[in-house]
Amino acid sequence: MNSYLALHQTKDESVRDFVAEATTVCKTAAEGDLEQRICHLPEDPRFADLAIAINSLLDSTDAFVRESSATLAAASKGKFYRRFIVRGMPGSFRRGAIQINDASNEMAAQAETLEEAREHRDEAFLKLESLVSESNARVESTVAEISKILGGVTVLAINARIEASRAGEASAGFGVVASEIEKMAQRITKSTDRLTVEVSVFMEESKSILQSILAS
Amino acid sequence: MSASPALNRELLQEYRAVKPTGVERKLGPEEVIVSKTDTKGHITYANHVFCRIAGYTTEELMGAPHSIVRHPDMPRCVFKLLWDVISAGNEIFAYVKNMARNGDHYWVFAHVTPTFNAAGEIVGYHSNRRCPDRKAVELFEGLYKALRDIENSIPDRRIGLETSFNKVLEILESKGVSYDEFIFSVTPN
Ligand SMILES: Cc1cc2nc3c(=O)[nH]c(=O)nc-3n(C[C@H](O)[C@H](O)[C@H](O)COP(=O)(O)O)c2cc1C
Numbered sequence: 001m002n003s004y005l006a007l008h009q010t011k012d013e014s015v016r017d018f019v020a021e022a023t024t025v026c027k028t029a030a031e032g033d034l035e036q037r038i039c040h041l042p043e044d045p046r047f048a049d050l051a052i053a054i055n056s057l058l059d060s061t062d063a064f065v066r067e068s069s070a071t072l073a074a075a076s077k078g079k080f081y082r083r084f085i086v087r088g089m090p091g092s093f094r095r096g097a098i099q100i101n102d103a104s105n106e107m108a109a110q111a112e113t114l115e116e117a118r119e120h121r122d123e124a125f126l127k128l129e130s131l132v133s134e135s136n137a138r139v140e141s142t143v144a145e146i147s148k149i150l151g152g153v154t155v156l157a158i159n160a161r162i163e164a165s166r167a168g169e170a171s172a173g174f175g176v177v178a179s180e181i182e183k184m185a186q187r188i189t190k191s192t193d194r195l196t197v198e199v200s201v202f203m204e205e206s207k208s209i210l211q212s213i214l215a216s
Numbered sequence: 217m218s219a220s221p222a223l224n225r226e227l228l229q230e231y232r233a234v235k236p237t238g239v240e241r242k243l244g245p246e247e248v249i250v251s252k253t254d255t256k257g258h259i260t261y262a263n264h265v266f267c268r269i270a271g272y273t274t275e276e277l278m279g280a281p282h283s284i285v286r287h288p289d290m291p292r293c294v295f296k297l298l299w300d301v302i303s304a305g306n307e308i309f310a311y312v313k314n315m316a317r318n319g320d321h322y323w324v325f326a327h328v329t330p331t332f333n334a335a336g337e338i339v340g341y342h343s344n345r346r347c348p349d350r351k352a353v354e355l356f357e358g359l360y361k362a363l364r365d366i367e368n369s370i371p372d373r374r375i376g377l378e379t380s381f382n383k384v385l386e387i388l389e390s391k392g393v394s395y396d397e398f399i400f401s402v403t404p405n
Contacts, residue, residue, distance in 0.1 A: 035252070035331060035340075037261045041274050052264045059250045059263055063344050066329050070307050081400045085309075085327065088248040088346045101405075 018042040034062040064093045071100055080108035129210045136203045143192050150185045157182040224280050231284055237319040241269055249345035257282045271317030287315040291363035293381040302328050309399045311356040323353045352402045
């Protein structure tokens, strides 16, 4: 503090101007404005060295801030080729730069893994979609077959009922059985109809779910 | 903070009279040339490395146009690209051949970025220049010569610039990369 005051009060005008300029530059930098530099180099070589040292410190800091924000901004947009140029970055600045590049490489690797995972998922869903379609087709054909058989059973039951009524009292019980078979066939037909409707609703819903997942 | 306009004028006259010597100066591997300019490219700050390699004092460079270190071998289309990119608020990397006060030359790998104020407006530019990789310098020496030949072979300056600029786009298209990707692909870490 004493030497600082002494410099402020010195009779040497160029030194006084230099101290004033250096003080302003350092204060602004401390407030986060890295734009200012000492633009008037004092003639006294000792002070000139100090001015260059202060400017160099600001240059390194300024460069580090510009480069790191540009590198990270590029990485966040997937432009991983934009590396932090490490050359010319001294000491801690270099270590920071290397760390940023490592992080960016890590992000690139993760982005790739994510892309692979997405491809796997898409493949799996496409398989699932065709599986659902296939099983729907199988259910439909099975239901069609059941309907055909039921048609046959119904005809048989009707014929049996007619034969029973011709045969009279003795085979009345047989007629009851025949009409029960007929009713049962009707009930099975209703159930398979419902099954067809339900399967097609299920099909449509699963298709739209799959599509919404694939589109995401 | 600029030098007197008279000094700037004198410097430009001196610059115009200088011919390239063909002698190369080299930046140290970890040295960085730093400069700042206003929005028109007039120098507002030059670090000691810049002063030393270019052969000027800080005082002299203040207020001088940055083209004070322009080498005649540089194609104009490179500077068009540079200004197009930075005035749009983006950063650019470029290999540049510069000329020192006495006509010697020095190659740099330059990074130019805009400086914004709190309102997000461009208030100036900043440039960091590092020692370039030799292989990259050889590559750009050839590329720039071809572009320069195009520019020199067309009497109409505007059409010459357009033609060489389109040549750059054509080269990038044939490689299927952006300018930035190309620069990074030929720049070792
Ligand atoms: C921050 C900054 C740094 C620049 N650095 C250089 C440089 O090192 N060499 C150069 O020839 N031009 C540089 N330029 C470009 C010059 O402003 C100018 O456009 C170029 O020298 C071409 O000169 P001309 O437009 O008079 O033909 C720089 C521009 C800016 C904004």
